Amino acid sequence: MATHELSTSGASSTGKSSEDRETRARLLYAAARLFAERGYARVTVRDICKKARANVAAVNYHFGGKDGLYRAVMRHAMETMQATTEAAREAGRDLPAADRIRAYVSVFAERLLGVHHETWIHQLMLRELSDPTPALTMVAEEVLKPRMVYLSSAIAELLHCAPDDPKVLRCALSVTSQFNSLLWTKGVAKLLDAEDGVPGSVDEIAEHIAQFSLGGMSGVKSR
């Protein structure tokens, strides 16, 4: 179980850059997509290896087991999500609170729905939330918490109240929950009536969430 623990960098002693970490990278890629699509329990190592065109033993060799592979995938996902949080923070720098929230929403909509981004990462994260693995604690501490802290500061400024006011947390959850729905509605909305997820382009969706959220907080403020 813990024999091959520090295999993150794998076999990087001798730099055979061509085929060396080729299979390792393929395994990571295949596993990421499968874990995001079906969840940890519904994916077998044989599925992963088949998709990655690798031998069954490759997972244990490179990652020490299925758990280690999942953790490696999660590490990559967490780094990307932290970068997303940082991008949102940067996009709103020196802006008033309402515009900081607009920037936050815009960045997240682009990363969650934009064609150029790895959308599987966010699906994997959402899955980790609704179906916790031992990695959840780490995710909550290093990804979710900074994100909520930043969002809460803007919301508190908007509501003219302290950042630890219960209203702030409730509003922050109301804002972020709309992004979660963007992900799972992808698979459901087509069963309802929409042809392909939430209707509209990425910009339209971002515009909607920003307007809805700002209006919502205005409604909460003027109770």
Next chain:
Amino acid sequence: MATHELSTSGASSTGKSSEDRETRARLLYAAARLFAERGYARVTVRDICKKARANVAAVNYHFGGKDGLYRAVMRHAMETMQATTEAAREAGRDLPAADRIRAYVSVFAERLLGVHHETWIHQLMLRELSDPTPALTMVAEEVLKPRMVYLSSAIAELLHCAPDDPKVLRCALSVTSQFNSLLWTKGVAKLLDAEDGVPGSVDEIAEHIAQFSLGGMSGVKSR
């Protein structure tokens, strides 16, 4: 796989009301809670039978297999959710659009968080959304769709536009997504900072969601 298909009513030919459908009911109850807690794949029939104090073969005898048991659980859950939709509809009868939405939010908050209701049902449903099984199609058609249709009518009235306007669907998703977050935040919020899920009593949470949603739609309307 399909040997015991119509075993919903099970062995009800002779009415031995004492111990007859006792194990069957215990299996249903135990399976419902376990499926809601861990999801289909992470629950074994041995887990269910142990919790229900039944033999391993009992699942196959009464439900024809793990699949049949899950379907039976889903049937029960769907009936309860349809009743919830109907209760929300009834609570808002003959009320103006804004009050219909307030009533809708109030009913759902009570059923999702109230101590007297079977909260596991909604957790199971949310899990079905993020982790679809073959039962999803049925759920979407018979539960989600009527719910969205009703909610959309009120929203369309509020926004002064047609019910099939993309704005309406986006707003409906923004409203319902806040309820989804109520469920999964139960397991996460305590890792962030809140002590026990979203802060506040059931009424306070319902009040927040109503204000946030109505304010949000007001913001969308006055673009």
Next chain:
DNA sequence: TGCCCATTCAAACAAATGTTTAATACAATT
């Protein structure tokens, strides 16, 4: 060339899991 090392591969293993089977118990009916 010959040795060393990381990597890959087919095969096998042990544990877990959904399902089946045959026997038994029990209550109602004939």
Next chain:
DNA sequence: AATTGTATTAAACATTTGTTTGAATGGGCA
């Protein structure tokens, strides 16, 4: 009392699944 049909049970079965093993491969280097 004998029979019938349902329910329960322990044991076994067949598959799946994560992991391990030992041999083979192939490139770099003395």
